[in-house]
C-alpha cells in the first residue's frame with residue numbers, strides 16, 4: 001500500500017506538494033521578496049549550513065542532496081533555495097526534449113517547495129552552432145516557465161570569469177543575461193587555459209578578475225544582473241621544478257585546446273589551506289602582482305608544492321568592487337568548505353571569510 005502511494009505521488013506532483021515537511025506550513029511558501037543585495041551561496045551537502053551567516057544569505061543553490069530541513073530553515077530567514085540545472089546540450093536541441101526537461105525541473109522545484117533554479121552548464125559551445133541557440137532558448141524558456149509556475153522565483157545562470165570564449169564556452173551572453181534573473185560569474189579557475197609559462201599562479205588574480213567584469217558590462221549587460229563569485233578554495237600544485245625566485249613549474253596538462261592548465265593542481269578547501277599554511281616551509285606569502293596569498297610546502301616524498309588561494313585580504317578588494325561597480329551581489333564556491341568547528345582560531349577565520357564578502 002505504501003509503495004503504491006509513493007508511486008502515485010511521484011506521478012502526481014500535486015500529491016507530493018501537499019505534504020509540507022516544515023514545522024510551520026507557511027515556511028513552505030516560496031520566497032517572493034527581492035533583496036537589494038544578493039549573497040548567493042552554493043551548498044554541496046551535509047549540515048554545515050547550520051553555521052552559515054544567515055543574516056547575509058539571500059539564495060542557496062543546492063548542489064548536494066535535497067535537504068528539507070535546509071529549505072525550511074532558509075525560508076525562515078527569507079532566503080531562496082534553488083535547484084541545480086545541468087543537462088548535456090545535445091539533448092535539448094530538440095524542442096520537445098527541452099520542454100520536457102524544463103517541465104521536470106519546475107515540477108521538482110514545486111514538489112520540494114523551492115524558489116528557482118541555477119543553471120550550471122559549463123560545456124564547450126561553438127558560436128552559431130545548434131547547441132548555441134538551444135542553450136539560449138533553454139535559459140529563456142526555463143525563466144518563463146519558472147516565473148509563470150512559481151511566482152517570484154529566481155532563475156540564474158553560471159558563466160565563466162570572462163565572456164571571451166573561456167574554455168571554449170562561446171555563449172550568447174547578452175541574450176542569456178536578458179533572458180534570466182541573474183548571471184553568477186565564476187571568478188575562479190582563471191588558470192584553466194595557461195598560454196604563457198607553465199607555472200603555478202593565482203586562482204583569481206585581482207586585475208584580471210576585475211577587468212573581466214568590465215568586459216561583461218561593456219556588452220551592456222546590466223550590473224544589476226551580475227553576481228560576483230569568489231573562490232573559497234585554492235589550488236595545490238606539485239612543482240616539477242622550483243626556482244630560486246620561488247617559481248613553481250607544473251606538469252603540462254592540456255585543457256580545451258591549450259597545453260597547460262590548473263588541472264595540474266588539486267583543488268583544496270579553505271579549511272585544509274588554513275591548516276597546511278602553518279606547517280608549510282614558507283608560511284603565508286603575498287604576491288603583489290596578482291594580489292593573492294600563496295605558500296610552499298614539502299610533501300612526505302620531499303616534493304615541493306606551491307599553493308595559491310584566496311583569503312580575506314584578496315577577497316575584500318573584489319567585494320569592494322562589487323559595491324563600486326554597483327553589481328547585484330556576491331557569492332562563493334562553496335559555502336561548506338570553511339572550518340565550522342568550535343576551535344577558536346577556526347571560528348575567527350570563518351567569521352572573517354564571511355565578513356570579507358561585504359568588503360574591506
Ligand SMILES: *[C@@H]1O[C@H](CO)[C@@H](O)[C@H](O)[C@H]1NC(C)=O
Pocket residue numbers: 053054055056351354
Ligand atoms: C553576520 O553578518 C552580519 C552582516 O550582515 C554581521 O553584522 C554579523 O556580525 C555576522 N555574524 C557573525 C556571527 O559573524
Ligand SMILES: *[C@@H]1O[C@H](CO)[C@@H](O)[C@H](O)[C@H]1NC(C)=O
Pocket residue numbers: 090091092093094097
Ligand atoms: C532526449 O533526451 C534523452 C535523455 O533524456 C536523450 O537520450 C535523447 O537522445 C534526446 N533526444 C533527442 C532527439 O535529442
Ligand SMILES: *[C@@H]1O[C@H](CO)[C@@H](O)[C@H](O)[C@H]1NC(C)=O
Pocket residue numbers: 241242243244
Ligand atoms: C630548474 O630550476 C633551476 C633554478 O632553480 C634551473 O637552473 C634549471 O634550469 C631548472 N630546470 C628546468 C628543467 O627547468
Ligand SMILES: *[C@@H]1O[C@H](CO)[C@@H](O)[C@H](O)[C@H]1NC(C)=O
Pocket residue numbers: 274275278345346
Ligand atoms: C596558524 O598560525 C597562526 C599564526 O602563528 C595562528 O594565529 C593560528 O592560530 C594558527 N592556526 C592553526 C589552525 O593552527
